[in-house]
Amino acid sequence: MSNYTDHKKYEDYEFEDFLSDEFFVQWVKSPSENTLHFWEKWLISNPQKREMVTEAASFVRSIQYKENFEFTDEAYIQVFENILKADLEVPSHNTIPSKMDTWYSFFSVRRAAAILLIGFSCWALYETQNFSDSEKASIEWITKVNEAGKKTVLHLNDGTVIHLNSNSKISYPKTFTESSRVISMEGEAFFDVKKEGRPFIVEVKDAKVEVLGTSFNVNSAVEGKLEVALVSGKVKVNDKLGNQVMLAPMEMIVLEDNGKIHKQDFDVRSVTGWKDKYLVFSDDDFDTVVQKIETWYGVDIHTAGKFNAQWAYTGQYYDESLENVLEGIAQTSKIQYKIKGKEVEITH
Amino acid sequence: MNRNPKEQPNSTFIPSKHFETVKVFEEKSDCDIWNAFNKGDEMAFNYLYRTYVQELYQFGSQYSRDSSLVKDSIQNLFIYLRKKRGDLKEVTNIKGYLFRSIQREIIKNIKANTSIEGFEESFLDSHFQIVVSPEVSFIKSESETERKIQLQRGLSQLTTKQRKAILLFYEEELSYKEIAEIMNFSEVKTARKLIYRALASLKEFIKPTSY
Missing domain, CATH: 1.20.5 (Single alpha-helices involved in coiled-coils or other helix-helix interfaces)
Structure with missing residues (x-):
């Protein structure tokens, strides 16, 4: 390790070589499909280097400006x-x-x-640190549960507005403590957090999303993963393994239950439209369409007939009745439907 | 098979184009975004402003604690760029270009405001200070706190130039090429060497004993 070189192979890499490699730094700081694919494969075939890579990654992440200057x-x-x-x-x-x-x-x-x-440039922190349970126990908590078909808007006493989607649950203290604003949730919610001194922390699944003031959507309703979509600002994500990812505005982070993390773009209307009464289908397969309608209107859907894998539906409906939505889908997608109270029958 | 209900006059489809403002640029290359800005696309300007203004402020504040000087410099830079629209050169890395430009603008303004003759950034030992993030853990260490103190000690021995390069490389995620341009090196390998030597001098502080 006496002089630097571009030609060394990754398998011969030492600690310093990883640290001075642009591709490595990219993977640690802003993983893309490209870097993730390469480094995950590489780690599988070079398990003896795993520890060194983890340490080098920790070093890369630990470097930061001593002073933060916030553009207000x-x-x-x-x-x-x-x-x-x-x-x-x-x-x-x-x-x-x-x-x-x-x-x-x-x-x-x-x-x-x-x-x-x-x-506005805001700062959101997503981390896995634990908050003392004793502090939690002494607080009186309020819980709101939305069944399928029901959505609510909650105005907290700190000025924060929460849109709670159907099939979702949220708990928050009657009054927040002096040090922080902690709430817990299941399902899906959109947050418009009032900016103030205390951090705002959302506990969801086994993760925590911490923000200082910004608007974002949290969706844990999809089996096996957690999605946090940021409408404005900046997010830093730390998972329990110590991985850290920066999110740019309009990016979404997906944390899979198996520990995998990736970033992706998102369409604001598809992800957050629900809070403004937009029911959005974007190239959805039949099962997804059925599930969305069931959740949205609180109905049970029974299906008959064959739906091939090619079937997909795209469309947006604003504050529309169940019948009009089904009619819209029927017009383009060759389905027939019957509504009997809370039961719907769809045939193809 | 994407069936679009737009053809149906009765359905309440709303074209999604209206909602995809900034997102449009997220997917584009720096070159395309810059060209759009150069052609007068206001959304491209919005995108540039909201994406880079905080980073420019953080970087610029390394040169001056005078927040209004830094703000004015950012303002002047964007005013200049907007006036030059139509004649702007091609830019392949926007962040690198903006960092270079704001650095020039701020140093110019500091020189104009102070009586210090021959302002040099190397004078500024207090600038580009690094702190070891308390949030990151080093898995291997028996004494994590000790390890971080060691690393912090190592970092404090670096020169301002080395610290600047380290911050640009890790925190700002700039490439060697961009770092070389920001630091006025004629060759990219000078930036590479600068960082490599900084790492070599940190080696004893950052390397766990087992390797």
Whole structure:
């Protein structure tokens, strides 16, 4: 290990070689399909290096700025507005207005500002540390349960708004402690967290999502995994194995029960539309469509006939009746349906 | 088989295009995003601002504790870039480009505001300080706290240049190529060497005894 080299093979790598490898750092800090695929395979075929790799990964993650300088929401808006204002001060050229000039029109500038208002830089921490159970025990907890077909909006006394989806459950203390705001949940919920000094912690499955103020969707209703989708801000994810992943705005992290983690993009309407009464199907197979309708309307669906694997349905419905949704699907997807109270029969 | 109910005039389908604003850019390469910005696409500008402004502020604050100087520099940079739209050069790594630009802008403004002759970043020993994250655990260590103290000690012996390169490499996830450009090295391998030597000097602090 006396001089660095690009040509060394990974199997001959020493501690420092991993640490100075761009591809390795990428995998540790922002795993992509590409890096995950490579390094997972590599670790399986080089088990003797596993410990060294884990240690090197810990080193990479442990490096951080000593001081954090936060660009506040006020600064975010102020600087943004000043940048746009500077556009309007540009002396107009004596040329014929081009297409580009219309981009700078007052209205498009205003629209840009409105879209940005939701993009405050926030900080969310997702971690696995434990909170003292004794603190929890002395607090009076309120529990809300939504059966299938029911959705509720909860306004907590700290200003946080929670949309609780059907088939979901949430528990929160009557009053939060002075040090933190802890709630626990099952199923799916959308959080619009009021920013303040105390962290906001969501306990879900065996994981914890900690935020300081941001809006995000947590979905543990899908068997075998937990999905956290961030609408705005930044998220740092630490799982129980010490893995750490940074999430950019509009990214979703999926934690599988077997410990696997991956990031993916998400469509805001598909993931969070439920809270605004949008029932969204996006290339869903038949089972998913059935399950979504059952949960949404609180009905039991019986099926008859053959549905091949190619069957898929895409569509969005706003605050629509069960009959209209089934009619919409029937029109394009050759199904027949019968509604008898809380029972639905679908044939193909 | 994606059946689209849009063809049905009676259904309440809403085109999903309207909701996919920023997401559009997430999937694009830096080159494409930059080209869109250069062509005057306001959403591309929104994307750049919201994606990089916090990182620029954190990085810029390493040079100056004067938060209004850093904010003004960021503001000036974006105003400049917007005015130059249509004539901007191609950029393949936006973060690297913005870091280089904000560094230049901030140093220019510090020089204008201070009487210090020949401001050099190497003077700034207090800048680009690193701390070992308390959240990360080293599995192998018998005494984890001791291990972190050791590593912290090792880090504090690095030069400002080395610390800057280490932070750009690990915390900011920039490539050697970008680091070389930000640090004004004519060759990429200079950045590689700088980090490799920093790691070598940290070796005794970071290596568990068994290897």
